[in-house]
Amino acid sequence: MADALSTARRHRFLILTCMLAMLVPMAFLAFPSSAQAAEAVTTCNPTATNGCVNGILQDASKQPVAGATVTLSGKESATTTTDSTGKWAFSVTADGSYTVTIDKSVASSHGLPGNTATVSIDKSDFSKQRAVVRFDKANVADSSSSGKASGSASSSSKAKLGSSSSTTDSSSASSSSGSSSNFGQRFWQQLYSGLIFGLMLALMSVGMNLVYGTTGLSSFSHGEQVTLGGLMAYVGTQMLHWPLIVSGIFAIAIGALTGLIQNEVIWAPLRRKHVGPLQQMIVTIGLSMVLQYLFQFFFGGSTKGIVTSVERGFQIGPITTDRATLISAAIAIVVIATVTYFLYHTRFGRATRAVSDNAALAAASGINVEHVVRIVWILSCALAALSGVLMGIYLNGIAWNTGAVLLLLMFSAVTLGGLGTAPGALVGALIIGVVADMSSLIIPNDMRYASALAILIIVLLFRPQGIFGKAQRVG
Amino acid sequence: MDFLTIITNSLGELIAPTTAAYALAAIGLNIHFGMTGLFNMGQAGFMLLGAYGFAVTQSMGWSILGSLCMALFLSFLFALLLGIPTLKLGPDYLSMVTLAAAEIVRIIGRSTAMTKITGGSGGISPQDFTSKFEALSPLPDGQSTFLLWTYSNNTANSWWIRIVAWVLVGVALFLTWRWFNSPWGRVLKGIREDENAVRSLGKSVTRFKIQSLFLGGAFGALAGIIFVLPRSVQPDSLGRQVTFYTWTILLMGGAATVFGPLIGSCVLWVALTLIKEFMRGTIPTTVISSDQVEALGWVIMGVALMCIVIFRPQGILGDRKELAFNA
Secondary structure (H helix, E strand, O other), X not given: OHHHHHHHHHHHHHHHHHHHHHHHHHHOOOOOOOOOOOEEEOOOOOOOOOEEEEEEOEOOOOOEOOOOEEEEEEOOOEEEEOOOOOEEEEEEOOOEEEXXXXXXXXXXXXXXXXXXXXXXXXOOOOOOOEEEOOOOOOOOEOOOOOOHHHHHHHHHHHHHHOOOOOOOHHHHHHHHHOOOOOXXXXXXXXXXXXXXXXXXXXXXXXXXXHHHHXXXXXXXXXXXXXXXXXXXXXXXXXXXXXXXXXXXXXXXXXXXXXXXXHHHHHHHHHHHOOOOHHHHHHHHHHHHHHHHHHHHHHHOOOOEOOOOOOOOOEEEOOEEEOHHHHHHHHHHHHHHHHHHHHHHHOHHHHHHHXXXXXXXXXXXXXXXXXXXXXXXXXXXXXXXXHHHHHHHHHOXXXXXXXXXXXHHHHHHHHHHHOOOOHHHHHHHHHHHHHHHHHHOOOOOHHXXXXXXXXXXXXXXXHOOOOOOOOOOOOO | OOHHHHHHHHHHHHHOHHHHHHHHHHHHHHHHHHHOOOOOOOHHHHHHHHHHHHHHXXXXXXXXXXXXXXXXXXXXXXXXXXXXXXOOOOHHHHHHHHHHHHHHHHXXXXXXXXXXXXXXXXXXXXXXOOHHHHHOOOOOOOEEEEOOEEEEOOOOOOHHHHHHHHHHHHHHHHHHHHHHOOHHHHHHHHHHHOHHHHHHOOOOHHHHHHHHHHHHHHHHHHHHHHHHOOOOEOHHHHOHHHHHHHHHHHHHHOOOOOOXXXXXXXXXXXXXXXXXXXXXXXXXXXXXXXXXHHHHHHHHHHHHHHHHHHHOOOXXXXXXXXXXXXX
16 A cells, blocks of 8 residues: 555656756746756756757857757757857756757858767766857868767867866866876876966955955955956957957956945945944855846856867976966966065055054054055955956856855965965965865866865864964954 | 736745745854854755755655754764864854855765765755655645645645744744743853853853854754755755855844744745746846846845845844844
């Protein structure tokens, strides 16, 4: 009897599962509808239950192709037409490989190199839950020629194009596919990508740490400042068609401006009202929610590529890298060095450190504390914007939640190095970056951020003040 | 779009299990923050551990009681793990470590390496862990309509879950009311106001803090179970956003008050659903898509959180003098 009951219930569950699939997104998460099979959607956000295959159909001169039919086949199948801006997207539910095809006549009449591409989707992997197919790139194959070429070519570019928040997708993808490659090579590659990631993280964290030092505020909206930088660079290069350098400067300027406005409109009045730092911290949480969903509102859920070309990688010793990564790392190093010089060898830098040490005493000795804090906010947000641009180029795209994903790693870096100390952020960020990427040699790749956060907790056990922090009696 | 549907849907949130789950989580957070002044930013971690503890053991065939104990035990371990290194440190450290620890739980839970136990990022589907809970229901099978709302009696998003959830909220409210006025609660409030004063009276501050962390976390674990019962266990649906929403609820209702979490949760979800349904009904989808409405809903929530903290830090019910933002 119990059996009969349970089969009856089980049967009902089949129906209920379908109902649940609709209920869950309605309930409160910003999940798009998760259907049971692939479906054509206007925009697609990868979630735990669905992956995305999408792209923008452009002709050889980057003009959108509207109204073309795009067909998805493979694990699941669906058909859609491109919209007025050439966009198309499929939401898929099963992991596996998919083939995207456009009509051959469309491809040849718009001067596209091929009309079909094969990609693979893995919902559990950040770098593989979305696949972006670009028919104007060489990674697609002509269906009349062999389909084999398309598989390998598109998978390598997909790891680059499709990443939203993973940091070392290009290297991790290559390391996971080439399992036969020796451990030593992977070791150096992961160390290298960890250092690069650490440098970018340091660029973000320095600003956050300066704000903490001068005002005692742990800003949860700092991640959104990073996203803002990346998205503004995207606006510059892709929407206004400016050169990359100009777009980068534009992004930094916008970032600095938001820093100034934020300080004048929100933080300075709160400080004047003597609102405590913890209360302000909750305000930053609110601000971070506002900004994050505003980004989603205006830019949608997809990853935005700042540069559309895929850099050709080259080999230096045991590591593979590309030009953009090296230039980004160089910029990060130069900027961090400049900030450090500024803090330790200029009058204003000394004033900043004095405010960090003791704001009341600094004010008493004639330092305009409000002025210092204003400059620190501007500097911090400008640095965040710069790191957003670099991160967007390094990851080949920036999404509405990229900064939010990185926020915890920034916190870890700052806490690890010592809250409110300037060199702490750099060292902490490098450690976090290297640990996160090196740990993927031992533990599964998708757990690597967990290892970085675990390091934070372990260090706090033994050295609560962080590496560079001054020990102080608490409680 | 007719307005009756909008209003029915919005008011339905008043009794929804999700509202109850958030109320429970906020009651737990109230013990942490409102009573003790602990800045726990990892309430979602407690919820996720509770959900995992319950669902995984259920799918292994444990009894309901055993699974409940497992959920509470896991949250106890988590509280201990968080408490020992951080309670002696300042509030900044506690908030960051709890935030990081909750994220670790989520990352490990959704990892492909854990697929056999936790189901990876796909999570655990309801048929694996809800059948025993539903078998407990004394209600007959079928659907019932009460006032405006019709739900199934026992399965999925049912009346049975609603009854259990709100009874739990009621018990939790009663307990917190007792605790707020007990000698133990007064020690906690003392810790919130001035740790050293309490220490000078010979109380072990760390021990009281761990007790508070555990009790609040236990409510968090129960909230996690209620949260996943009508849907499925999905690690990403219990991310740090959930912690932030719980904070919004607590601060909106009023920290350090007994009914604050309840009022906050009801007001927040009803208002949010009302606004979203209204936007969906009145603004054509060509202007603002459904996803964008969802995003706008969260923007409004963020603005609400900022405004509450700036203009009315004591929330709807709170007493401004009592609120301990000076932690």
